[in-house]
Amino acid sequence: xxxxxECRNLSKKYCNHFYALNDLTLSLDSGQIVxxxxxxxSGKTTLIxxxxxxxxxxxxxxxxxxxxxxxxxxxxxxxxxxxTYLDESMKVRDIIRFxxxxxxxxxxDRAYQMLSDLEISADARxxxxxxxxxxxxxxxxxxxxxxxxxILDEPIGGVDPAARDYILHxxxxxYNEESTILLSTHLIHDIENILDRVVFLKxxxxxxxxxxxxxxxxxxxxxxxxxxxxxxC
Amino acid sequence: xxxxxxxxxxxSLNRFLIILHGFLLLMTIFxxxxxxxxxxxxxxxxxxxxxxxxxxxxxxxxxITFGTSIVIVVRxxxxxxxxEGYLSQTLPVTPGQHLLAKTISGSIWxxxxxxxxxxxxxxxxxxxxxxELFYENQGELMKELGFTGKYADVxxxxxxxxxxxSGFIGCVGNIVMYYASIVLGQLFSSHRVIGAIAxxxxxxxLMAVISFIVMFAADLAYGNFAIVPxxxxxxxxxxxxxxxxxxxxxxxxxxxxxxLYILSYILMKKKMDLN
Numbered sequence: 001x002x003x004x005x006e007c008r009n010l011s012k013k014y015c016n017h018f019y020a021l022n023d024l025t026l027s028l029d030s031g032q033i034v035x036x037x038x039x040x041x042s043g044k045t046t047l048i049x050x051x052x053x054x055x056x057x058x059x060x061x062x063x064x065x066x067x068x069x070x071x072x073x074x075x076x077x078x079x080x081x082x083x084t085y086l087d088e089s090m091k092v093r094d095i096i097r098f099x100x101x102x103x104x105x106x107x108x109d110r111a112y113q114m115l116s117d118l119e120i121s122a123d124a125r126x127x128x129x130x131x132x133x134x135x136x137x138x139x140x141x142x143x144x145x146x147x148x149x150x151i152l153d154e155p156i157g158g159v160d161p162a163a164r165d166y167i168l169h170x171x172x173x174x175y176n177e178e179s180t181i182l183l184s185t186h187l188i189h190d191i192e193n194i195l196d197r198v199v200f201l202k203x204x205x206x207x208x209x210x211x212x213x214x215x216x217x218x219x220x221x222x223x224x225x226x227x228x229x230x231x232x233c
Numbered sequence: 234x235x236x237x238x239x240x241x242x243x244x245s246l247n248r249f250l251i252i253l254h255g256f257l258l259l260m261t262i263f264x265x266x267x268x269x270x271x272x273x274x275x276x277x278x279x280x281x282x283x284x285x286x287x288x289x290x291x292x293x294x295x296x297i298t299f300g301t302s303i304v305i306v307v308r309x310x311x312x313x314x315x316x317e318g319y320l321s322q323t324l325p326v327t328p329g330q331h332l333l334a335k336t337i338s339g340s341i342w343x344x345x346x347x348x349x350x351x352x353x354x355x356x357x358x359x360x361x362x363x364x365e366l367f368y369e370n371q372g373e374l375m376k377e378l379g380f381t382g383k384y385a386d387v388x389x390x391x392x393x394x395x396x397x398x399s400g401f402i403g404c405v406g407n408i409v410m411y412y413a414s415i416v417l418g419q420l421f422s423s424h425r426v427i428g429a430i431a432x433x434x435x436x437x438x439l440m441a442v443i444s445f446i447v448m449f450a451a452d453l454a455y456g457n458f459a460i461v462p463x464x465x466x467x468x469x470x471x472x473x474x475x476x477x478x479x480x481x482x483x484x485x486x487x488x489x490x491x492x493l494y495i496l497s498y499i500l501m502k503k504k505m506d507l508n
Contacts, residue, residue, distance in 0.1 A: 054318075083319065
């Protein structure tokens with residue numbers, strides 16, 4: 001069985017010869033919630049964009065379920081970027097129809113249920129919603145797919161603590177054990193308890209790839225504490 | 234998937250372009266009823282007013298065509314290369330399907346714009362007074378324009394067909410060139426919109442130079458029909474000259490469109506990095 005995500009000597013160099021990602025080799029199996037952690041500029045978003053085919057690698061390769069990014073991988077990856085990516089003139093209902101049109105694994109009823117839980121009107125135009133509500137709508141869309149790999153880039157960064165709890169609850173409630181969640185965030189303390197594994201990136205390189213239980217048992221520290229030590233300024 | 238992409242593209246374009254062309258229709262009817270319809274072309278004053286109306290039409294039509302192009306171009310850029318690209322480019326469709334869908338939807342609206350403008354010109358200008366004047370002088374006018382010999386039996390339907398075919402090729406060619414400019418602009422590491430505009434002007438200049446060279450080689454530059462004495466065997470009538478120019482420019486448009494489309498496709502498939 002293929003690992004759900006595999007990076008082989010993956011590098012991404014930008015025009016100014018700066019390596020955002022440098023010779024990264026990494027393999028993740030299915031059925032885990034993985035924290036992709038690192039300070040600003042460590043290469044988290046670059047890695048996520050490479051997985052989604054939004055960037056082309058300078059060298060090396062990235063494989064999702066054994067395949068290079070393309071139509072087949074996009075069918076099984078559900079991606080939440082760190083920005084608002086929806087057409088703001090559309091109504092929430094239209095956006096749900098759009099997702100249902102393009103993704104065979106989109107569960108429309110699940111989306112409406114979550115909208116109802118969060119008291120978001122399906123007839124609201126996106127531009128009339130607050131930033132936090134837009135982020136919730138995007139999360140609902142992403143988590144309403146039965147994907148093999150969920151990639152969530154800073155899903156809780158811009159929302160209040162109450163919404164943060166709901167979002168984490170939503171992620172856990174909709175996560176099936178055969179799928180994998182790759183979750184990038186700075187707010188380690190808030191997500192530490194739901195993580196199975198952490199991947200630390202430092203200056204575009206892999207600094208650590210370990211199960212959370214090992215960190216707690218063998219090193220006797222929380223992920224948050226370890227992160228502060230590894231990335232001490 | 235292609236049909237779905239076209240559906241959403243058209244839906245997005247319709248929002249602005251239906252309003253824009255509704256406005257054109259409204260203004261055309263207004264001008265026909267209150268300006269051109271009131272002119273009898275028998276006095277100098279009316280002739281002046283008619284000329285003024287034509288200038289107003291030209292400005293309106295130029296504005297509508299420019300606005301249509303801008304809406305189509307902005308849709309392409311915003312949907313694929315701005316924040317919305319994070320959704321569009323992660324849909325399970327190929328870059329080729331994106332490009333084809335946008336070329337089809339953009340060309341559909343460019344063609345609608347072209348037909349609307351032709352119709353608008355007809356509604357606006359072809360008043361009873363104008364048509365009366367036209368029919369009175371039709372024989373002389375057609376002769377002056379060179380509708381003689383093999384062009385003597387050309388019907389209005391044939392002229393409309395030529396206008397539609399050349400308009401269609403022109404519309405598709407323009408859309409492909411707009412898109413190619415935007416795609417080339419994405420190769421810049423920053424200021425990609427300015428890069429796209431620069432690429433558009435560079436491509437336009439290149440096209441003008443190639444076009445001039447081809448016309449020169451084919452002995453069609455400098456309005457050849459005018460400088461050769463009329464009536465001689467080697468002279469070209471206006472119609473003959475226009476037919477040759479049209480044939481050359483359409484052939485050039487088709488070749489350019491094919492080359493730029495392939496270039497855009499390759500770049501979108503292999504080189505695109507979303508900011």
